[in-house]
Amino acid sequence: MAEEDVKLLGVVGSPFVCRVQIALKLKGVEYKFVTQDLQNKSEELLKYNPIHKKVPVLVHNERPINESLVIVEYIDEAWKGKSILPADPYQRALARFWAKFIDDKVFGAAWKSVFTVNEEEREKNVKETHEGLQFLEDELKDKFFGGEEYGLVDIAAVNIAFWVPLVQEVAGLQLFTNEKFPKLYKWSQEFLSQPTIEECLPPRDPIFAFFKGRYESLLASAK
Amino acid sequence: MAEEDVKLLGVVGSPFVCRVQIALKLKGVEYKFVTQDLQNKSEELLKYNPIHKKVPVLVHNERPINESLVIVEYIDEAWKGKSILPADPYQRALARFWAKFIDDKVFGAAWKSVFTVNEEEREKNVKETHEGLQFLEDELKDKFFGGEEYGLVDIAAVNIAFWVPLVQEVAGLQLFTNEKFPKLYKWSQEFLSQPTIEECLPPRDPIFAFFKGRYESLLASAK
Numbered sequence: 001m002a003e004e005d006v007k008l009l010g011v012v013g014s015p016f017v018c019r020v021q022i023a024l025k026l027k028g029v030e031y032k033f034v035t036q037d038l039q040n041k042s043e044e045l046l047k048y049n050p051i052h053k054k055v056p057v058l059v060h061n062e063r064p065i066n067e068s069l070v071i072v073e074y075i076d077e078a079w080k081g082k083s084i085l086p087a088d089p090y091q092r093a094l095a096r097f098w099a100k101f102i103d104d105k106v107f108g109a110a111w112k113s114v115f116t117v118n119e120e121e122r123e124k125n126v127k128e129t130h131e132g133l134q135f136l137e138d139e140l141k142d143k144f145f146g147g148e149e150y151g152l153v154d155i156a157a158v159n160i161a162f163w164v165p166l167v168q169e170v171a172g173l174q175l176f177t178n179e180k181f182p183k184l185y186k187w188s189q190e191f192l193s194q195p196t197i198e199e200c201l202p203p204r205d206p207i208f209a210f211f212k213g214r215y216e217s218l219l220a221s222a223k
Numbered sequence: 224m225a226e227e228d229v230k231l232l233g234v235v236g237s238p239f240v241c242r243v244q245i246a247l248k249l250k251g252v253e254y255k256f257v258t259q260d261l262q263n264k265s266e267e268l269l270k271y272n273p274i275h276k277k278v279p280v281l282v283h284n285e286r287p288i289n290e291s292l293v294i295v296e297y298i299d300e301a302w303k304g305k306s307i308l309p310a311d312p313y314q315r316a317l318a319r320f321w322a323k324f325i326d327d328k329v330f331g332a333a334w335k336s337v338f339t340v341n342e343e344e345r346e347k348n349v350k351e352t353h354e355g356l357q358f359l360e361d362e363l364k365d366k367f368f369g370g371e372e373y374g375l376v377d378i379a380a381v382n383i384a385f386w387v388p389l390v391q392e393v394a395g396l397q398l399f400t401n402e403k404f405p406k407l408y409k410w411s412q413e414f415l416s417q418p419t420i421e422e423c424l425p426p427r428d429p430i431f432a433f434f435k436g437r438y439e440s441l442l443a444s445a446k
Contacts, residue, residue: 051324051358063313070319077312089300090286096293101274135274 006031009045009057011038013207015107015159016068017056021200022155023072027079069099072155085152098136098145099156106132107159114171114215117222129164129175136160137184144191154191161188162201166208170215229254232268232280234261236430238330238382239291240279244423245378246295250302292322295378308375321359321368322379329355330382337394337438340445352387352398359383360407367414377414384411385424389431393438 008024008031010017024031036045036055048057048064058065060078065071076084085092109128116122136157139145145153160176165188168175178185191197231247231254233240247254259268259278271280271287281288283301288294299307308315332351339345359380362368368376383399388411391398401408414420 051328060313065313065316065320067320067323070316070323073319074312074316077315089297090283090288092300093288093293093297096296097288097290100290100293105274 004030005059005061007034007059008032009034009036009042009048009059010055011036013202013210014055015163018158018162018200018202019068019155020056020058020071020075022158022197023075023084025196025200026084026155027075027081029075029079069103069152069156072152076152082149083151084155086146095146095152098139098153101132101135102153102156102160106136107164110160110164110175111167113173113175114167114211115218117218126173126175130180133160133176133181133184137181140183140187144187150191150194150197154187158191158197160184161191166204167211167215170208170211227253228282228284230257230282231255232257232259232265232271232282233278234259236425236433237278238386241381241385241423241425242291242378243279243281243294243298245381245420246298246307248419248423249307249378250298250304252298252302292326292375292379295375299375305372306374307378309369318369318375321362321376324355324358325376325379325383329359330387333383333387333398334390336396336398337390337434338441340441349396349398353403356383356399356404356407360404363406363410367410373414373417373420377410381414381420383407384414389427390434390438393431393434 006024006029008017008020010020010033012035021033034044036042038055041053045055045057046053048059049055049066052066054066056066056068056071058071058074060074065074072084085095106129109125109132113122113125113129116125142148144150145157164176174180176184176188192201229247229252231240231243233243233256235258244256257267259265261278264276268278268280269276271282272278272289275289277289279289279291279294281294281297283297288297295307308318329352332348332355336345336348336352339348365371367373368380387399397403399407399411415424
C-alpha cells in the first residue's frame with residue numbers, strides 16, 4: 001500500500017494502548033505515536049474520538065478507529081502478515097469470547113481491587129479477580145492462548161501479564177501470583193519475554209511510581 | 224453442510240437471544256430453540272455456558288458459543304448467505320464499535336433507568352440513555368445502520384427498537400421517543416416491520432406484563 005498514514009493517539013503506560021502497539025508491531029506497520037495529555041485533551045483526540053474521548057485511537061489515512069479490541073481486529077484485517085485471529089470461525093468466536101471476558105470480568109475487577117478505599121468493595125473485587133483468573137488458568141492449554149503463537153487473547157491479556165502484577169504490588173495485594181495460578185504465571189513470563197512484546201512494554205519503574213502516587217493520593221483523600 | 228445440529232438455548236423475551244434469532248433467520252439456518260428456566264438452570268446450560276450461566280448459547284454440532292454479539296459474528300462467518308458485517312475492514316470496525324457502544328453505553332443505562340427505585344440513580348441513567356441515543360441518532364445516515372440492508376448494528380440495536388419503548392412504558396418514562404429522536408424512531412419502525420425481524424420478535428403483551436410485574440415487585444420491595 002502506498003502513502004500510508006498511520007497514527008496512534010496514546011499514552012505510555014496504558015494497557016489498552018499497549019494492545020494496539022503489539023498488534024501493529026506484529027504486522028510490521030510503521031506508525032507515528034502521538035502522546036496525549038489526558039488532563040488537557042487535544043483537539044485531535046476530541047475530533048477522532050468524540051464519543052469516549054479516550055485513548056487508544058488508531059488513525060489510518062485520516063480515518064479513526066476506537067476501542068482497543070476493535071482496533072486490534074481492524075489491524076488484523078487491514079494488514080497482511082502474521083494473523084492475530086485464527087482462521088476457523090469457531091476458534092475466532094472463542095478468541096473473541098475470551099478477549100471480552102478479560103475486559104468484562106478480570107481486568108476491571110483487578111483494577112478496582114487496588115484503586116479503592118472501601119474494604120468491602122476490595123474484598124468483592126479480589127474474589128472476582130481470582131475467579132476470573134481461575135477460568136483463564138483452566139482455559140490455557142498450550143504455550144499461548146493462541147496455541148504455539150500468540151494471538152488476540154494473549155494480546156488482550158497483556159493487561160494481566162504486565163499491569164496486574166504491577167498494581168497489586170502498589171497496594172500490597174496478592175491477585176495474580178505464581179502460587180495461585182502457576183500455568184497462567186508461566187504464560188505471562190513467556191509472553192512478556194517475547195522480543196516483539198518486550199519492545200512494546202512501557203518502562204516498569206516510572207509506571208510503578210505513577211500508580212503508587214495515584215494509590216497514595218487516593219488513600220490520603222479518604223482520610 | 225450435512226448433518227448440521229444447531230440448538231439455541233434461550234428464553235422468549237430476551238433481547239440478547241432475539242439478536243441470535245435474527246442472525247439465524249437472516250442466514251436461513253434451521254435450529255432447535257431450547258427454552259431455559261433461568262430460575263432453575265438446566266444441566267445443559269451449565270455445561271455449555273459454565274462461566275456466565277446465561278442465555279443465549281448457540282450450540283453448533285455440540286460446540287457452544289456464548290455472548291450474543293460473538294454469536295452473531297460467528298453465524299456470519301460460519302454460514303453463507305446474506306452478510307451481517309460489511310466486507311471492508313474499516314466498515315467492519317465501525318460496525319463492531321457501534322454494536323459495543325449500544326451494549327456499553329445505551330441499553331444498560333436504559334434498563335437501569337427503569338429498574339431502580341433510587342431517584343438519583345434513575346436521573347443519572349436517563350441522562351446517559353439520552354446521550355447515547357443522541358450519538359446513534361447522529362450516526363444514522365441511511366435507511367439502516369448497515370445501509371440499504373440491515374446488519375450487525377441494526378441487529379444489536381433490536382434492544383433499543385423493541386425493548387426500550389416497552390420498558391419505558393412500564394415505568395412511565397420518556398427515554399426513546401419520536402419527538403426526541405425522530406430519525407432513530409423512524410429507523411426502529413422500519414426495522415421492526417421487516418418480515419424477517421417481525422418473525423423473531425416476542426409477543427408484546429405477555430412480555431410487557433412480565434416486566435410490569437417485575438417493576439411493581441421492585442417498587443413494593445422498596446417500601
